[in-house]
Amino acid sequence: MALTRIQPAAIADVREPNFRNIVINGDMAVAQRGTSTASITTENYYTVDRFNTFITTLGTWTQSQDTDVPTGSGFATSLKMDCTSADASPAAGDRLVFQQKIEGQNVQYLKKGTSSAVPITLSFWVKSVLTGTYIAELYDNDNTRQVSKSYTISSASTWEKKTITFPADTTGALGNDTGDSLILQLWLGAGSTYTSGSLNTSWAASTNANRAVGQVNLANSTSNNFWITGIQLEAGSVATDFEVISFGQNLLRCQRYFQKIDATGTNTIITTMQAYASDNAVGDLPTLTELRANPTLSTTGTFNAWTSDASNKATGAIALYSASTTQQGILFTRASEGTLSAGNASGLYAGGSATILLSAEL
Amino acid sequence: MMKKVETITGIGSLTTDVLKVTLENDNIIYVPKDEANTDYQAIQEWAKIEGNNIIDNGA
Numbered sequence: 001m002a003l004t005r006i007q008p009a010a011i012a013d014v015r016e017p018n019f020r021n022i023v024i025n026g027d028m029a030v031a032q033r034g035t036s037t038a039s040i041t042t043e044n045y046y047t048v049d050r051f052n053t054f055i056t057t058l059g060t061w062t063q064s065q066d067t068d069v070p071t072g073s074g075f076a077t078s079l080k081m082d083c084t085s086a087d088a089s090p091a092a093g094d095r096l097v098f099q100q101k102i103e104g105q106n107v108q109y110l111k112k113g114t115s116s117a118v119p120i121t122l123s124f125w126v127k128s129v130l131t132g133t134y135i136a137e138l139y140d141n142d143n144t145r146q147v148s149k150s151y152t153i154s155s156a157s158t159w160e161k162k163t164i165t166f167p168a169d170t171t172g173a174l175g176n177d178t179g180d181s182l183i184l185q186l187w188l189g190a191g192s193t194y195t196s197g198s199l200n201t202s203w204a205a206s207t208n209a210n211r212a213v214g215q216v217n218l219a220n221s222t223s224n225n226f227w228i229t230g231i232q233l234e235a236g237s238v239a240t241d242f243e244v245i246s247f248g249q250n251l252l253r254c255q256r257y258f259q260k261i262d263a264t265g266t267n268t269i270i271t272t273m274q275a276y277a278s279d280n281a282v283g284d285l286p287t288l289t290e291l292r293a294n295p296t297l298s299t300t301g302t303f304n305a306w307t308s309d310a311s312n313k314a315t316g317a318i319a320l321y322s323a324s325t326t327q328q329g330i331l332f333t334r335a336s337e338g339t340l341s342a343g344n345a346s347g348l349y350a351g352g353s354a355t356i357l358l359s360a361e362l
Numbered sequence: 363m364m365k366k367v368e369t370i371t372g373i374g375s376l377t378t379d380v381l382k383v384t385l386e387n388d389n390i391i392y393v394p395k396d397e398a399n400t401d402y403q404a405i406q407e408w409a410k411i412e413g414n415n416i417i418d419n420g421a
Binding site: 324333 | 370376378379380382389390391392393394396398399400401
């Protein structure tokens with residue numbers, strides 16, 4: 001059989017990355033921090049990975065990873081925002097934004113800031129009790145530029161698919177680094193500081209008044225719930241089908257920014273250490289994958305340590321802290337009840353439910 | 363919100379490149395002195411405010 005040669009012209013002239021969806025965890029599948037957080041009033045990362053909730057005194061919210069998804073879409077999870085304390089009259093500077101910050105080095109192929117810049121298309125599924133106009137925004141954090149597009153939720157409590165194409169921007173190159181160069185912002189509420197101008201639908205220097213004109217106030221009633229899933233941001237002016245990747249791949253991409261080392265279970269060994277003195281030991285814990293930056297470390301629960309003498313007895317609860325954190329590993333030191341022997345090995349283990357949290361979020 | 367920021371002492375010849383931060387809710391986090399770490403960026407902004415000081419414990 002003769003082999004058929006694929007002509008170069010048949011291959012699209014597009015430098016498509018391995019992951020064409022710029023957004024990480026767009027299907028809301030990974031939630032290392034937990035599946036539900038109540039009483040949200042301040043900015044933070046709460047449930048599903050990579051998505052930050054930016055809020056300035058605009059209601060109180062419960063955020064959760066939910067199983068309400070568009071029928072037949074293939075998605076298993078969505079992100080739900082539930083208003084538990086309303087604010088029907090936002091102050092000028094109030095806002096509620098669901099956002100993802102994107103590393104500049106991941107989006108160089110958008111060629112932003114050059115004559116070859118390409119448009120960017122956003123697609124997602126959304127459902128809301130509150131119908132009306134909502135705003136999606138791309139914010140260039142390196143050059144303080146932005147572009148906003150409005151979309152309409154037409155039917156209450158009904159899943160709708162939205163597609164928005166943002167124009168190319170030939171001004172303002174994005175840094176080829178680990179910083180938060182590009183931010184996808186989905187507005188859910190805004191005060192007059194962000195709504196008093198004319199919606200800026202072409203890339204321009206950021207003017208707050210033009211960023212969220214027309215945005216409904218999702219915080220105006222405790223009856224309001226909002227769901228979203230299948231968020232995809234991609235190069236070009238066409239929305240392709242949501243890029244499905246395995247849970248493991250998705251988790252690995254999230255772990256560049258946040259890692260939860262779950263040591264739940266009494267006597268679950270986390271790592272080995274070497275005693276430096278009777279009340280100190282040092283150990284190294286390699287990270288699960290290289291993080292974006294040297295991470296912040298925090299812990300929950302209780303940790304203990306095994307000594308290496310004949311009885312293998314455990315010391316009391318220890319204070320676990322980090323003497324050094326790097327992108328590849330964490331150096332632990334600890335203080336015990338003075339039962340260790342310098343030079344001997346010691347095992348660090350959880351005294352029940354315990355976690356080590358590493359954050360290198362943007 | 364940060365309540366207290368302090369250096370932590372090393373062990374023997376091991377020095378530290380981490381700051382211990384006590385948050386308003388009394389949770390403690392350890393933040394590396396890495397310009398790319400957003401918590402360290404926040405500490406630098408916090409330290410600019412009159413009355414806020416990083417306590418030096420002789421790291």
